[in-house]
Amino acid sequence: MSLKHLATALAAVGAAFIVYVGLSYLFAPQATAAGFGLPTWPQHDGAGFLAVKGVRDIATGLVILALLLTGQRRALGWAMAAITFVPAGDMVIVLAEGGPASHAYGVHGATALAVALTSVLLLRERPAPAVRTAAYPAQA
Secondary structure, three states: OOOHHHHHHHHHHHHHHHHHHHHHHOOHHHHHHHHOOOOOOOOHHHHHHHHHHHHHHHHHHHHHHHHHHHHOOHHHHHHHHHHOOOHHHHHHHHHHOOOHHHHHHHHHHHHHHHHHHHHHHHHOOOOOOOOOOOOOOOOO
């Protein structure tokens, strides 16, 4: 498998996964929230914050898919570099709020690492050289 195919696969799987997570936060917020790693979750009216997270995750996945499907690989690489901040920030939040370090590093840290790796692979790609066609003189 070439690095380009690997980067494409990682971006596509990452996009699909984060859209799935976002949908889970919209349709089963309390059940999904338990897997995030924080010790407590909003109740009642505060549960709307979980829907906000769901929308954020879906939008993140859709941006990745849009750039991937339109062939904007360099822009995708930069977007993924910026998106790395989201799971890295989630990791810091879980640690700061007393969540389990294993969860912070194993879920959020590993995700940040995977997103950063995908970004590096995409940004290292070089455009394919232009194919030159030879001009043939017209035959009489």
